[in-house]
Amino acid sequence: MDIIWGNRDDLKTFLKEIGKYPLLKPVEEIELGRRVKRLTAIKDACEGRLDKLDLQRYAETHDLSMSEVEQAVRSGRAAKSRMITGNLRLVISIAKKFQHRGVELLDLVQEGVLGLEKAIDRFDPDKGFRFSTFSYWWIRQAIARLTASNSRAMKLPIHIAGKVSKLERLSVEAKANDAVLPPFPQLAKELEVSVARLHDLIECSKPCVSLDAKGCGSDSTPGDYLESTNADPLALLCNQEDQDAIADVVDSLPPQDRAVFILRWGLAEEKPLSAAKTGELLNISKDEVRVREATTMRLIRERVL
Structure with a gap:
């Protein structure tokens, strides 16, 4: 499926396209996963190169014909593509949880697909896990790292960004329930940090405003009034x-x-x-x-x- 990312219409196109691909059944996940696993083994043996000379050397080393190796490569690539299209709904469902953090949904989905590809390359179908369970962490990690890198004017370390995100989530939940945040000692314990570090996290969670940012309906910037x-x-x-x-x-x-x-x-x-x-x-x-x-x-x- 070829999608050109660029504007909001692409999201509608993307959502419409993925509806054409059915979800994978457990038996399909195992069969496709084994085909991808064999492709990954060939890649590792050829040090990531899949040109004709490397495939010929692999075939000779493993006592296989060239046609068998080429068929395994084609089959593995097709299986990987099918696993991607069959799990795009999962990517979108995870990406939607990271909306309104300064990154467009399409960018979140695109980064989630990259995490999905990593999950496919590392999936072992013979261990008995569902692929959706295994890939969830990889997709979420890719999207979380994107938001941590691009949603703030100043980039925070991944572990700090995770604490700040949890603090912001607790604040949103408290407002939704018409409640207040717990006292600092209790909040610090829940975040597994000291009270002093909690104060630092609160400072990190404050939004940064550019002195050159123009206000709504005005050409004035904060720097003009300093x-x-x-x-x-x-x-x-x-x-x-x-x-x-x-x-x-x-x-x-x-x-x-x-x-x-x-x-x-x-x-x-x-x-x-x-x-x-x-x-x-x-x-x-x-x-x-x-x-x-x-x-x-x-x-x-x-x-x-």
């Missing part, structure tokens, strides 16, 4: 003897650029102004304010610093 905390910004750029040279550069600027620099660095006011406020005063956009300020700073670096 003012500099430096009382004398020029002191950060140069020493005392360079300030006269900087003043000469500022005096040589076009009137608009000079006004932007003075307002942004607080040379005429008690406090520096944000890009948004500067733009309002000069009747220009905040993006133009940033461009003019960057041009001035480049001239100062070239001529003075």
Whole structure:
């Protein structure tokens, strides 16, 4: 089944396609698993290469004909494909449990399929386990690692991400039941961590907001409303003897650029102004304010610093 991942319509197409493939029966799992197991054995013997020369060497080593080895490879590949299509419903059911964690459902499903492939390669049908039981952990692990890596602005170690996810789940369950989280000592015991580490997990669970993130229905960003905390910004750029040279550069600027620099660095006011406020005063956009300020700073670096 060939699916091109890209937009939301693909999910409908994918769900429609997998309905064409029936679930596997226990007898089928065993028979298909043995065929894949033989394919895996051939791959291991050929060190992962399945070109004609390697297959010929394998056939000679195991006293088999070339046609028998090629048939085993084709049969194993077909069996693996059938095991994948027969368990896609399981992948989707697991992926849905990880929704709303910053990763699209299609990406979760795609990562789950990779985990499913690993499970197929490691499945031993002669041990008596159902394949769905065996593959569940591999699929879940692949999806959980994807969400841990991509759902946060700062990547957390896998074991920490697992603790944070459990903490968030307990919080959601408490809200759903109109209850409150248990006291910290009890919560730390349930998470199997110390109280001090619990505080760290709570900090890790807080969402990060980019200073460049635009708000709903607005072009403003959090960074536009942050003012500099430096009382004398020029002191950060140069020493005392360079300030006269900087003043000469500022005096040589076009009137608009000079006004932007003075307002942004607080040379005429008690406090520096944000890009948004500067733009309002000069009747220009905040993006133009940033461009003019960057041009001035480049001239100062070239001529003075």
